[in-house]
Amino acid sequence: xxxxxxxxxxxxVVAFLTVGTALAQSPSGPQLSPRQIVKNVIYNEMHPxxxxxxxxxxxxxxxSGSRQETRTVIETKSGxxxxxxxxxxxxxxxxxxxxxxxxxxxxxxxPDEQRKxxxxxxxxxxxxxxxxxxxxxxxxxxYAEQNANAIKLDFxxxxxxxxxxxxxxxxxxxxxxxxxxxxxxRLISISxxxxxxxxxxxxxxxxxxxxxxxDLTVNMQGKALLFKNIAVQQKEVHSxxxxxxxEITMADAVNVLLRHTLIASTR
Numbered sequence: 001x002x003x004x005x006x007x008x009x010x011x012x013v014v015a016f017l018t019v020g021t022a023l024a025q026s027p028s029g030p031q032l033s034p035r036q037i038v039k040n041v042i043y044n045e046m047h048p049x050x051x052x053x054x055x056x057x058x059x060x061x062x063x064s065g066s067r068q069e070t071r072t073v074i075e076t077k078s079g080x081x082x083x084x085x086x087x088x089x090x091x092x093x094x095x096x097x098x099x100x101x102x103x104x105x106x107x108x109x110x111p112d113e114q115r116k117x118x119x120x121x122x123x124x125x126x127x128x129x130x131x132x133x134x135x136x137x138x139x140x141x142x143y144a145e146q147n148a149n150a151i152k153l154d155f156x157x158x159x160x161x162x163x164x165x166x167x168x169x170x171x172x173x174x175x176x177x178x179x180x181x182x183x184x185x186r187l188i189s190i191s192x193x194x195x196x197x198x199x200x201x202x203x204x205x206x207x208x209x210x211x212x213x214x215d216l217t218v219n220m221q222g223k224a225l226l227f228k229n230i231a232v233q234q235k236e237v238h239s240x241x242x243x244x245x246x247e248i249t250m251a252d253a254v255n256v257l258l259r260h261t262l263i264a265s266t267r
Contacts, residue, residue, distance in 0.1 A: 034141035034153050038178075040185050042132050053077070055248050057256075059240040072260070074244060074253040079118045081107060081250060083257040101258055108254045131168070137161055138171040141178075150188060153178045 032040075055075040060082065062069050070086040084100050085092065092100060107113050138161045145152035156175040163169045176192030245252070 034143055035136055037151065037153065037180060037185060038139075038141055039136045041180055041187055042135055044184075044186065045132060046129060053246055055244040055246070057242045057244050058238050061235075061237040061239070063235045065234075072257065074248070074256060076244075076248050076250050076253045078250050079114055079121075081253050081257065083260065085260075104254055104257055108250055114250070130165070131171070134161075134163070134168050134171060138163070138168070139174075144177065146182070149182055151180045151182050153180065155192075 055077070057072065057074045060069075060071045060073050062071070068088045069084060070089075071082040071084050073080055073082040081104065083104060084096075087096075107117075138158055139155040140158050141153045141155045143151070144154040154175075154177050157172050161172060163172060174192045176190065178190045179188040180186065181188055
């Protein structure tokens with residue numbers, strides 16, 4: 001099964017939110033408050049009901065500053081591994097593809113490199129969860145729009161919010177909008193603005209109960225923690241999702257990536 005994911009973007013580490021409950025409004029019950037919807041969304045984001053042993057192969061297009069890369073990523077039981085396929089829209093040369101094959105083999109045989117990669121992913125997840133927990137209290141939410149499938153909530157800083165950390169202070173300056181799936185109360189998209197910073201994230205349900213990030217955009221200019229000037233431009237697009245076997249191993253993923261790398265190197 002291959003599912004094309006539409007493009008989308010993000011907000012700070014606020015790459016957050018998802019849920020799984022009933023409609024925000026039902027014929028027999030009162031409408032939930034915007035804050036309660038957000039609390040539901042965050043609870044479901046941090047306690048996903050979907051099985052965890054679902055692994056995907058997908059295309060990652062990433063722009064960071066002036067560098068543009070395209071990669072094939074494969075998730076496995078022991079972590080993810082990727083293959084660089086293009087730079088600035090141009091396929092790798094034979095020599096570049098051969099070097100990429102060597103990198104993949106080296107990574108697959110290096111427990112230390114794999115551990116470092118997983119540690120980085122774990123820290124990202126922890127940081128995301130830290131921000132998630134702040135969301136219901138950091139903002140004031142209000143209904144903006146609703147249809148049969150989605151709810152739009154506008155949000156602005158809560159003047160009474162006391163950030164528990166220096167990093168949380170970024171939320172005091174952010175305002176924007178959030179779209180939530182009306183039936184599952186899962187995050188569809190969220191966009192926010194901070195000073196001159198614009199971040200946007202969008203998610204798509206690529207399998208029942210499995211919501212994945214499809215696009216992340218960050219355009220940030222200003223001061224980071226009052227210490228230094230920052231100028232960050234980043235965009236990620238995830239597409240061409242293909243489910244992999246439930247028992248896929250790192251060795252299996254390496255074989256798939258190397259097979260395609262060797263084909264590319266002979267062109």
